[in-house]
Structures are given as C-alpha cells and as structure tokens.
Amino acid sequence: MNAEVRAGTWAERLFSFVQQYPGVHLREIRRRLQIPIGTLDYHLYRLGRQGLIAVRFQGGYKCCYPAVSETTRAPIPEGQQMLLALLRQPVPRAILLQLYLEGVCSPAQLSEAIDTTGPNLSYFLKRLELTGVLARDGQGATRSVRLVDPKQIHMVLLLFPPLPEGAVDRFLRFWSELHP
Numbered sequence: 001m002n003a004e005v006r007a008g009t010w011a012e013r014l015f016s017f018v019q020q021y022p023g024v025h026l027r028e029i030r031r032r033l034q035i036p037i038g039t040l041d042y043h044l045y046r047l048g049r050q051g052l053i054a055v056r057f058q059g060g061y062k063c064c065y066p067a068v069s070e071t072t073r074a075p076i077p078e079g080q081q082m083l084l085a086l087l088r089q090p091v092p093r094a095i096l097l098q099l100y101l102e103g104v105c106s107p108a109q110l111s112e113a114i115d116t117t118g119p120n121l122s123y124f125l126k127r128l129e130l131t132g133v134l135a136r137d138g139q140g141a142t143r144s145v146r147l148v149d150p151k152q153i154h155m156v157l158l159l160f161p162p163l164p165e166g167a168v169d170r171f172l173r174f175w176s177e178l179h180p
Contacts, residue, residue, distance in 0.1 A: 010035055010039060010040075011047065013035075014029065014033065014035065014053075015041065015047055015066075016034065017029060017033060018053055018066055019066045019069070019070045021088070022064070022065045022066055022069060022076055022081070022158060022160055023063050023065060023081060023084025023085045023087065023088045024063065024064055024085075025061035025062060025063050026055075026062040026063075026064070027061075028163070029064065032163070037076060044064065052067055052175065054066075054067055055063065055065060058081070058082060059085060061089070062087070063084075064079055065079070071159050072159065074101070074144065080156055082133075082157075083152065083153065084156060085159075087134065087156065087157075088163065091114070091124050092099040092124055092127070094114040094130070095125070096134075096147070098110060099145060099147045099150075100150055100157075101148070104145065104146040104151050105145060106143060106144055106145070107121060107122070107143055107145060119153055123173045131170065133147065133149075134146060134147055134148060135148050
C-alpha cells in the first residue's frame with residue numbers, strides 16, 4: 001500500500017471519527033484509530049487548513065470538532081463544544097451523568113456513586129464549577145452539587161453519541177469488579 005492511499009485513508013478515518021464524536025481529544029483519537037501521533041497532527045493540520053476540522057484547547061486537552069456537524073448541519077456552538085469536551089473524559093462524564101440521572105446530591109454520595117476518591121472528585125468538581133456546568137451549594141455536611149442547566153446536558157447527549165466502549169474499557173471494568 002503506498003503512502004498516498006494510506007494517508008488518504010487516515011485523513012478520511014480521522015474526519016469521519018471527529019464528525020461522529022465531536023469534542024474527542026487528540027490522545028483518544030490516537031488510541032481509538034491507532035494513528036501515529038505525528039501522522040495525526042499532520043492530518044489535523046491539513047483538515048484544519050481546509051476548514052473541515054477545528055482544534056481547540058479545552059481543560060488541558062486538544063479537542064477536535066467538525067467545522068460543520070453532520071448531526072445539526074451547522075457549527076457546534078461554543079457552549080456545546082465545552083460540554084462535549086467534558087463528556088468525552090471519564091470522570092467528568094461520570095459526574096455529569098450521575099447528576100443528570102439522579103439530580104442534586106452531596107459530594108459524598110457523588111464520590112460513592114462514581115467510585116472515585118474525595119480528592120479526585122474535588123478536583124473535577126472545581127473544574128466543572130469553573131466552566132459553569134455545575135454548582136455547589138451549602139457548606140460542610142449540607143453541601144450539595146447540582147447541574148446548572150440539565151436541559152443543555154440532555155440536548156447534547158441526544159445530539160452526539162458517547163464514544164463506544166472498547167475491549168480495554170470492558171476488561172478494566174470487569175477486572176475492577178473482580179477486585180473490589
């Protein structure tokens with residue numbers, strides 16, 4: 001297989017993946033598509049220059065978005081881009097989904113529900129609060145966490161599918177269930 005065909009195939013796979021899963025970050029694309037990082041950077045640059053993909057730094061990650069979403073036939077608004085970037089990360093996604101499904105809860109309940117440590121939860125709650133996605137009310141034992149706009153979460157979840165769970169993800173979940 002010559003390099004041109006292979007490069008074209010990678011660019012097509014990359015563009016299709018970003019269309020399907022907007023907000024996905026660079027390392028996740030690399031992991032899922034198994035594209036060497038240099039090749040991935042090159043194709044992101046090329047697709048960006050062609051006006052097909054936009055790359056933004058959000059929350060310490062290089063996140064990729066289609067210039068025009070296949071789902072909405074329009075550019076993805078900035079607020080939805082930020083939310084998508086969060087929903088593509090495991091712990092923020094778990095926090096947001098738990099609050100979306102169960103409503104207001106205490107940090108202790110949230111930590112137990114998503115199976116994370118207190119310091120890890122605190123770190124992500126601060127990040128999510130700074131983005132305006134959630135709010136923490138009260139102090140000490142009466143502290144609660146809530147979504148600021150659950151309808152926005154609902155809309156983004158309906159418009160854009162989550163990343164499929166891979167074999168490694170299933171194995172890690174299975175392994176953690178064996179060794180509590």
